[in-house]
Amino acid sequence: MADVKTQKTTASVKDFLDGVPANRREDCKALAKLMREITGKRPAMWGTSIVGFGSYHYRYASGREGDWPLAAFSPRKQDLTVYIMAGFDRFQTLMSKLGKHRTGKSCLYLKSLDDVHLPTLKELIKRSAAHVEKTQDGC
Numbered sequence: 001m002a003d004v005k006t007q008k009t010t011a012s013v014k015d016f017l018d019g020v021p022a023n024r025r026e027d028c029k030a031l032a033k034l035m036r037e038i039t040g041k042r043p044a045m046w047g048t049s050i051v052g053f054g055s056y057h058y059r060y061a062s063g064r065e066g067d068w069p070l071a072a073f074s075p076r077k078q079d080l081t082v083y084i085m086a087g088f089d090r091f092q093t094l095m096s097k098l099g100k101h102r103t104g105k106s107c108l109y110l111k112s113l114d115d116v117h118l119p120t121l122k123e124l125i126k127r128s129a130a131h132v133e134k135t136q137d138g139c
Contacts, residue, residue: 006047013043016022079109086128
C-alpha cells in the first residue's frame with residue numbers, strides 16, 4: 001500500500017501565509033483565524049500548501065489509512081480550496097445558503113470569501129469537523 005503523500009510538516013504556517021499572493025492572502029488569514037476558533041487547534045502545514053487544524057485518523061474499506069486535518073484549506077491558483085471532509089450531502093440546507101461556490105467530493109472551491117455568507121461557512125466547517133471527530137476511522 002502506498003504511503004499517503006500529504007503529511008503534517010513542521011514548516012511555518014506564518015511564512016507560508018505571508019508568501020501567498022496578495023489578492024488571496026487576507027482571505028487565507030481570515031480563514032485560518034476562523035478555523036482556529038472552530039477547532040481550538042493551532043494551524044500546521046500539511047504538505048507544502050495545505051493549512052490544517054487538528055487531525056483525525058481515517059481507514060477506508062480498501063485498507064488504505066492515514067491522518068488528515070479536521071479542518072483545512074489551501075490557496076490554489078484559481079480558487080481557495082476548503083476541505084470539508086464530511087462531504088456535502090448532509091449539509092444541503094447550509095450549502096443552499098452559502099453563496100457562490102463549487103464543490104468536488106470533499107473540496108469547497110471559493111473565488112473569494114466575499115462571495116460567501118461567512119456565518120454559514122463557519123457553521124459548515126464546524127459541523128464537518130464535529131462529524132469527522134465523531135466518526136473517526138471511517139469518514
